[in-house]
Amino acid sequence: MxxxxxxxxxxxxxxxxxxxxxxxxxxxxxxxxxxxxxxxLLRNIEAYLRRHGLSQTQFLAMMMIVREPDRASLSAAEIAARLDISKPVLSKALGSLADKGLIGPATSQPADRRQTQLSLTPDGQRRFDQLLPGYFQQLHAADM
Amino acid sequence: MxxxxxxxxxxxxxxxxxxxxxxxxxxxxxxxxxxxxxxxLLRNIEAYLRRHGLSQTQFLAMMMIVREPDRASLSAAEIAARLDISKPVLSKALGSLADKGLIGPATSQPADRRQTQLSLTPDGQRRFDQLLPGYFQQLHAADM
DNA sequence: CCCATATAGTTATTATGCTAACTAATTGGA
DNA sequence: TCCAATTAGTTAGCATAATAACTATATGGG
Structure with missing residues (x-):
């Protein structure tokens, strides 16, 4: 900043x-x-998401899962490849989201037991849908 | 970020x-x-300053003292008013700079014993002068 | 004059970022 | 086949951000 x-x-x-x-x-x-x-702007966005109990990284991680065109789940490694953050930070953010019950393991898991496919829970999808319009409003109202 | x-x-x-x-x-x-x-860009600047042992906040605090037109020193409160960071963060950043010997109490102190006027040491001025061109180079080279 | 209020700065606690180093599982080449 | 190298993810330790609450000093109205 x-x-x-x-x-x-x-x-x-x-x-x-x-x-x-x-x-x-x-x-x-x-x-x-x-x-x-x-x-x-970043401070405003962070404050907006914080008021709703999420960090920006948590929100963007959910967005990556939602945004994926033909699938409903991603592995942590796939999320990390789409965001630009270190592995431990993503690991903690995903742990937080799981603790809140907003993401969880997808119903079908790959053979490779090192990784877990993650998808939004119904609760998580609802929360995300609630936050998205405000998020774009913040971007829209930015002075840039 | x-x-x-x-x-x-x-x-x-x-x-x-x-x-x-x-x-x-x-x-x-x-x-x-x-x-x-x-x-x-912010990541690049932070990496540049980090390679030279300073955080961006520490560097900007020094800049505020240097930039002051008619004086060679500022109090912590005056620096905080020019930057947009919380008091504890500034307090720690100034403590760090003092530990490194880059800033120190100014020769003349105000009567109000709550505050200390801070100025750059000769070493601090030298370090700052060394870093400034590279800092502007980073800004110049930015893709924005 | 004196106590309530304000201001300067620090300490405590929490959250989030980083790198380095770790465990577990997989893969590939001799 | 089997062990070295790679990949997935976590843990440990550090820096920096925030807010809340603290100490110390200064100020001002009754």
Missing amino acids: FFLKELPDEDMIAGVTADLPDVSPTHILTVLTRLRAASV | FFLKELPDEDMIAGVTADLPDVSPTHILTVLTRLRAASV
């Missing part, structure tokens, strides 16, 4: 980057502005 | 937001694209 409240002005950037000829202060300021807007 | 590797396509967004008439799929996709680019 990018916490800087007041961005530097172009003159300040120009002063600092005077010996970096290929760095354009105007471009830097654009990037900083978007970085700040993205961080504020 | 926003971890989704593959963004949904517009049709998928349109399907989900069909009953949200004011939400434009094109706009949502733009926001998601920028959110993802911002997250990748």
Whole structure:
């Protein structure tokens, strides 16, 4: 997250980057502005999901299962490949979702006993469906 | 941070937001694209600073002191007002910087004994000056 | 003057991220 | 066939974020 409240002005950037000829202060300021807007949006999304008892990672993990076109379940490794987070973080997030009863093992399991196919429970699907419109509203209302 | 590797396509967004008439799929996709680019950039910046032994918050706290036009020191409360982080997080970040010898109490202290004016040590100023060009390079090279 | 209130900063607790190292199961090449 | 290497997932330990609650100091209205 990018916490800087007041961005530097172009003159300040120009002063600092005077010996970096290929760095354009105007471009830097654009990037900083978007970085700040993205961080504020992410905080809003996290707060929205938190109010409903989920972290963003938990929500996105559910989304990956829901989004899969021709299947109703995914393994942890498949979810990890679609998200960009480390294995232990995903492991904890999935454990949390299972504790809440929002995901569970799918009815049909693969032969490979290292992995478990995971699907949303009816409760999980309901919760996800409830949260999705608000999630898109947050994205829609973002100042970017 | 926003971890989704593959963004949904517009049709998928349109399907989900069909009953949200004011939400434009094109706009949502733009926001998601920028959110993802911002997250990748933030990870790169954090990795860059981490390689040099600082967190982003520690680096930005130093920047706030350096950036102050007419003074060489700030109190923790003044730094907190310029960054957008909670007091305990700032407290720990400043403690870390002091442990590393990069900041220290300023020579002149205010009468109010609750607060301490903090300034960069010569070592801290040198470290900051070394890191700043690379920091702007990261911003410059960002895909946004 | 003095106590209620506000402000500066720290400590305690919780959640989430990371890397490294671990166990268990599978696979593949000599 | 069998053991080395790979893959799935978890555990351990650390850093950083948050909120709530704490101590210490300062301020201001009666």
